[in-house]
Amino acid sequence: MNLNVLxxxxxxxxxxxxxxxxxxGNVKVKGSVEAQKYxxxxxxxxxxxxxxxxxxxxxxxxxxxSTSATSSSQIFATPERPVAVGTKYIEPGKFExxxxxxxxxxxxxxxxxxx
Numbered sequence: 001m002n003l004n005v006l007x008x009x010x011x012x013x014x015x016x017x018x019x020x021x022x023x024x025g026n027v028k029v030k031g032s033v034e035a036q037k038y039x040x041x042x043x044x045x046x047x048x049x050x051x052x053x054x055x056x057x058x059x060x061x062x063x064x065x066s067t068s069a070t071s072s073s074q075i076f077a078t079p080e081r082p083v084a085v086g087t088k089y090i091e092p093g094k095f096e097x098x099x100x101x102x103x104x105x106x107x108x109x110x111x112x113x114x115x
Contacts, residue, residue: 040112049114053097055079055107061098064111069095074114079107087111 020028040050049068056062069075075087077097089095097109 050112051110053109053111055097055099055103055109057105057107058102060100060102061096062109063090063094063096065094066113067093068113068115069093070115072115076112076114078110080109081107083107085109 018030040048042048042051045051046065047067049066051064051066053062053064069089070092071089073089073095075089075095077085077087079085079099081103083099083103086098087095088098095113097111099107
């Protein structure tokens with residue numbers, strides 16, 4: 001099934017336009033979104049909003065570059081071992097992941113940016 005729309009597609013417009021999809025595929029939902037699985041496309045690593053980093057043994061900080069990082073981003077990091085970890089926005093397109101003390105071995109860390 002194909003649906004050709006010149007402007008913004010509004011679903012449920014008689015109920016206040018609960019869902020809108022623009023020509024670029026951006027979706028706006030006025031209510032909640034529920035899914036069994038959330039998929040983040042990370043093929044373009046320059047603009048990915050999720051990814052993995054490897055903090056090399058002996059280091060306490062790694063800088064991640066992604067155009068998804070903005071001053072209003074919420075940036076989350078999850079290390080693969082129980083280690084206290086923090087994130088800090090640096091500038092547009094850059095943030096850091098930091099641990100308090102260096103680890104004896106490499107520390108893989110998953111990260112996620114929400115805007």
